[in-house]
Amino acid sequence: MTNDEGTGTEGSLLLDEQLCFALYAAQRAVTAAYRPLLDELGLTYPQYLVLLVLWERGETTVKELAAALRLDYGTVSPLLKRLEAAGLVRRERSARDERSVLVSVTGQGERLRERAECVPGTLLAETGLGGPEVERLREELWRLAARASAAADRTR
Template sequence: MTNEAPTVDGTLLLDEQLCFALYAAQRAVTAAYRPLLDELGLTYPQYLVLLVLWERGETTVKELASALRLDYGTMSPLLKRLEAAGLVRRERSARDERSVLVACTGRGEELKGRAERVPGTLLATTGLGTAEVTRLREELWGLAERAQGAADRTR
């Protein structure tokens, strides 16, 4: 008699699920970011918004939501909290009244300097090397693309 669990195609064992491994990894990575972002006074989603704004500069809410793969209903309260904290400003576009532009304030730009240490600190605390991170990121983007294709085909 063995103590090995049987393996079957289509298994319903939790630890055999790709989705659960991704979920657990995402939660663990977010938890590892938390103390670093707490020092900045940011939540993880707020940090992601600022990353896009630091990279692109002023952008529309629609473009920001697309970049972060979030819906408008999620973006609006997130941006309101960042605006209340004095880190971003929102204003209607002069060219298109339906469009809202978002940009960092001076305070939001100042935070960028402090945030620049976050990625390196996270790598150091997790023990991941640059090559490993690059490989993981490429594999995850490939998976995201395939999964999005599958989701689009079922709509």
């Protein structure tokens, strides 16, 4: 059958042929696979992502953190508030620029890092994904993200 008959991917309105739906389903499945691992750490997936950035970069501004996570400030602030209430991060105004808020991991947050080190490897083992496959998928997804961002920018 041709695209005109509804089975091709170009212009199709069939759910299973939508790239966006495949990405959505994969994202939900991966997040669900992380859930039991992160539950043991007392974290949600978005909180885990915040900590990954802080563990990698050290003290950073809320603005830089939001940019790294590709989230807006309004989404990051509640995450930080909950992480701060749990004693994992500290927020304070920058002495150099009072408009800027600095975020850093506390000692408790650093100790949690040691417990979290097994999460990526455990997830890969449970999904059966190997290093080369993960690298290929990651590269393709980053390329797609860049192309989709460029397309979104063109339509604004």
